[in-house]
Amino acid sequence: MGAKRHFRVWRGDETGGDLQDYQVEVNEGEVVLDIIHRLQATETPDLACRWNCKAGKCGSCSMEINGMPRLGCMTRMSTFEESETVTVTPLRTFPVIRDLVTDVNFNYQKARETPAFAPPEDLAPGEYRMQQVDVERSQEFRKCIECFLCQNVCHVVRDHEENKKAFSGPRYFIRAAELDMHPLDAKTDRKDYAQASMGLGYCNITKCCTEVCPEHITITDNAIIPMKERVVDRRYDPIVWLGRKIFRRDQLSEGDGLGMSGLPQADGHGAEHKSGVNWHREVPAPQVAPVGDDGKLPISEITFDRAGGPSPFGDDVTFPLPPEGLNYAHPDRDK
Amino acid sequence: MATRIERHHYDVVVIGAGGAGLRAAIEARLAGKKTAIISKSLFGKAHTVMAEGGAAAAMGNVNSRDNWMVHYRDTMRGGKFLNNFRMAELHAKESPSRIWELETYGALFDRTKDGKISQRNFGGHEYPRLAHVGDRTGLELIRTLQQKIVSLQQEDKREFGDYEARIRVFQETTITELLLDGNKVAGAFGYYRESGEFVLFEAPAIVLATGGVGKSYKVTSNSWEYTGDGHALALRSGATLINMEFLQFHPTGMVWPPSVKGILVTESVRGDGGVLKNSTGKRFMFDYVPDVFRKQYAETEEEADRWYTDPDNNRRPPELLPRDEVARAINSEVKAGRGSPAGGVFLDVSTRMSADVIRKRLPSMYHQFKELADVDITKQAMEVGPTCHYVMGGVEVDPDTAAAAGTVQGLFAAGEVSGGMHGSNRLGGNSLSDLLVFGKRAGEHAASYADALTARPKVSTRDLETAVETALAPLERDGGENPYTLQQELQTVMGDLVGIIRRKGELEDSLVRLAELRDRVAKVSATGGRKYNPGWHLALDLRNMLVVSECTAKAALEREESRGGHTREDFPTMRPDWRRVNLVCSLDGDKVRLEHKPVPRMRAELIQLFDRAELAKYLTDEELAEFDALAEEAK
Ligand SMILES: Cc1cc2nc3c(=O)[nH]c(=O)nc-3n(C[C@H](O)[C@H](O)[C@H](O)COP(=O)(O)OP(=O)(O)OC[C@H]3O[C@@H](n4cnc5c(N)ncnc54)[C@H](O)[C@@H]3O)c2cc1C
Ligand code: SF4
Ligand code: SF4
Ligand code: FES
Helix, strand or coil, X not given: CCEEEEEEEEEEECCEEEEEEEEEEECCCCEHHXXXXXXXXXXCCCCCCCCCCCCCCCCCCEEEECXXXXXXXXXXXXXXXXXXXXEEECCCCCCXXXXXXXXXXXXXXXXXXXXXXXXXXXXXXXXXXCCHHHHHHHHHHHCCCCCCHHHHHCCCCCCCHHHCCCCCCHXXXXXXXXXXXXXXXXXXXXXXXXXXXXXXHHXXXXXXXXXXXXXXXXXXXXXXXXXXXXXXXXXXXXXXHHHHHHHCHXXXXXXXXXXXXXXXXXXXXXXXXXCCCCCCCCCCCCCCCCCCCCCXXXXXXXXXXXXXXXXXXXXXXXXXXXXXXXXXXXXXXXX | CCCCEEEEECCEEEECCCHHHHXXXXXXXXXXXXXXXXXXXXXXXXXXXXXXXXEXXXXXXXXXXXXXXXXXXXXXXXXXXXXXXXXHHHHHHHHHHHXXXXXXXXXXXXXXXXXXXXXXXXXXXXXXCEECCCCCHHHHHHXXXXXXXXXXXXXXXXXXXXXXXXXXXXXXXEEEEEEEECCEEEEEEEEECCCCCEEEEECCEXXXXXXXXXXXXXXXXXXXXXXXXHHHHHHHCCECEECCCCEXXXXXXXXXXXXXXXXXXXXXXXXXXXXXECCCCCCHHHHHCCHXXXXXXXXXXXXXXXXXXXXXXXXECHHHCCHHHHHHHHHHHHHCCXXXXXXXXXXXXXXXXXXXXXXXXXHHHHHHHXXXXXXXXXXXXXXXXXXXXXXXXXXXXXXCCCEECECCECEEECHHHEEXXXXXXXXXXXXXXXXXXXHHHHHHHHHHHHHHCCCCCCCCHHHHHHHHHHHHHHHHCCCCCCHHHHHHHHXXXXXXXXXXXXXXXXXXHHHHHHHHHHHHHCXXXXXXXXXXXXXXXXXXXXXXXXXXXXXHHHHHHHCCCXXXXXXXXXXXXXXXXXXXXXXXXXXXXXXXXXXXXXXXXXXXXXXCCCCHHHHHCCCCHHHHHHHHHHHHHHC
16 A cells, blocks of 8 residues: 555636645556546546556647646656655646646647648559668657647747647647658658748747657757758748757867857858858747746746746857857848 | 437448548548548547557568468467458458558658568567567557548548548547447447537448457556447447457566556567566476477577577577467466566566667667666566457458448448457457458448448437437436446456456356446446546446456357467367357347357368368368368369
8 A cells, every 4th residue: 555645636627627635545656647547436536637558659648747748657656755746737738628638629630731641653552662761760750649748838839829820839840840851752842831831930949849748759959940941941030040059059060160150151051052141031020938827937947947938049149149150141132 | 309419420430540440431431431430539549559569461571481371371370270261361461552551641661671661570470570660550550540531631621621521530439329220220329528418420331440348357458448349339239249258468568567567568579589587587488389389489599599580490489479378378487486576577688689779679668668667678677477458359240341240231340349350369460450451341341331222221219319318327326336446346357257267167257246247337327527527438338348248258158178369277278179169249138149150161272271280280170181182182
């Protein structure tokens, strides 16, 4: 028999609800979902919660545990102190149905809006030939279990209902990236589409999505940034060079005198840039980090290593910028 | 009627959104039928998502000697010759095309050096045969089919301006009753889990693809969905179930920590080099190779180890025996006191492969043990033991059309819910390909059945009212028992009395206990309202679990031999005369009736794929004489 521990679980539906207190037995080796199940089997048979596999494979049991978006079945009780109260709440970005169950239809709608795989016309079934190295990049994204934790954590839609229409979210950015990198996909405009119709530009690479992904998919570095990088050929996206600077500096070689090191002319896209940089045509409105009703920054507090929200320019950028790092191209130049 | 019921009209309704259901729906939609897909959980989360190892198809990409005939032989051997031969034949012949087709839907399997789909070894398969994606093949399969359905919806959107014009997914919707017009299927009744509101689908053709029954067992790799709904729906509408005594206990489930007991450790761990050891450190599987398999398996550790790199000149390690054999072996070791601390045995890869290779080849196992048990499988051995995994039995179907046998018309079944294909024991990897092959067939034939009807069957209001009453009963009843308590008791009865090793006395006892439970389940009550109320949902599932468990227990008592997924301590050997018998369950009122039916006889050209010495282990003398006569003729 394990010891009793203190749990708080949000109970209610779209009309309202609150956190309720429970003392529940916890045994060695148990996960949060086990505790929910114990509650169902004892005190609260009608406590609503989704689950299927109990092994982190189906992505059903998404919930927020002490404010952190997680899979209930993959959160071991041993990660909490014995005396710690464990608070379990439903995903905040989606409308609540009852208790821990939310209406995740937003995601299925976005899935539908993302153009499907376009098979190559000249190949019959059985004739597909692809090298392992070439499929691996897409395979990383196909590991996605559709738990929607990344969708839930993304500040663009978390508490911003108004952005939902235009923004597909990280889950569908990796879907677009997956198809873009698919060796045999016959559609060639995946990146443009992501930029034009999926709201890729809203993403300012806060990396919260990567942080919460239970499959450890490197959503930002491997999908979003490459997608953004390549759409800049035609469209300006301010976040790209910041993203490079902030997150991928380790991948740039030392001492190549970059100054504002992520600048386009330095990152290997040389050929394009010589022929005219078309970066600065649409000046983007910088995005203010959103705050919730309580005046606080929502998730960044949990996933960031410092207080306050991330700077949309990247936290290690100080102003003024060194002059050699500034870039400007007159709109006329690439007409 | 006071209760509001939402009504929908479809040509084909597919119950179940796993591999079989989705493949059936795609086919029905491609045949131009207005199709609905119904599932208890969210779209893309069905059980198929959990399959790890791969999908078996004799594509011959890794070993060019592989072909459908070899696959067919392996399947029949694995099922101990009780399989419906025609299903095994269709399966072996058609699975390569079904896998290749997935690539045109966007699937990305692991590749061979020359760019083809890579194939891996698995228990019971003579050659590397399982198309796979790391150890998350089921996820790839279901996601691919899900995305194909989305692409069909996008087509409809372009053509009709509506994504759901011809194919619609009703997720988190449970079907509790099939409604008939005479003997013809007329519709399916159920509720939305979310709101608790009722819904009626009127349709002339229904495909059951509801998966298995494992949730009736205490230790299982199956999720809450596996309550045998499809099996029970079929029975209640006049269809028959076969082979219900055969349950597959997967030899390697996690045994520690207690809360994850039963969760699967994929067979690829063994296929890729993992070995089983007891508490004395001995590789005990060498002691458990049964005579029928003696010729195909290595006798020394050295030979077994050489096989991984040189399979053509060595015999395979006994760790790769069919699942039933390995499960029994582990059971015996534990009983003999040579088990691990948590009551299993050790499965070790840490001493066999480098940490990098382990992480690369078994990523989700690495992850699973790390996260759930805090065990690093690159450094430590895993503790494993048998877990209830798969039900071979299911709806008796016509092999070519997947139409359910019995009195009902318009009912089709595919996937785990159907029976016959795997005989008494399923080979790993044969399920995923089974889903595709027979899912497609079921969809196709459901569509043509709907086409051929001259008049649409009608749902009667009486039936509908009864269905509503039955569904509401647990909520309206006070003072009955908690459904969770009853489920636990049922699981205990099945686990203890109708488990891996069965005995006459215990089976008889189980029937008595099940009858008691039946009375208590009839009085179960659920608290709370209709909105997303898992207690109510379980209360409704219980009667399905119960009737299916009864079929299993009855058939297990009847079959006086041991074969595949059915082991009788009191009849420890396989008996050729029993090989000719299928046990068929049907419902008579609310009583389960059991009948003997002959197993269909293999066609001449198929039986001649085997050599006589092998057949001699399975067939009766009479059958062997016929075989000899055939061979004589062929000369
Ligand atoms: C852990 C694990 C690993 C496995 N690994 C492999 C493997 O490597 N290779 C292999 O070949 N096989 C494997 N299997 C077996 C294989 O995954 C299953 O047999 C197969 O996925 C079953 O598919 P299905 O389409 O029949 O049903 P499922 O995928 O289980 O789908 C059933 C569907 O029916 C729905 N449903 C059920 N009842 C109702 C109802 N009353 N109303 C509405 N909807 C309902 C469910 O919601 C679900 O959508 C594995 C199984 C498990 C558990
Ligand atoms: S990086 Fe941040 S803004 Fe971009 S998708 Fe991920 S969570 Fe959203
Ligand atoms: S990308 Fe990761 S976090 Fe997002 S839905 Fe997929 S598995 Fe979940
Ligand atoms: S229950 Fe499947 S991921 Fe948690």
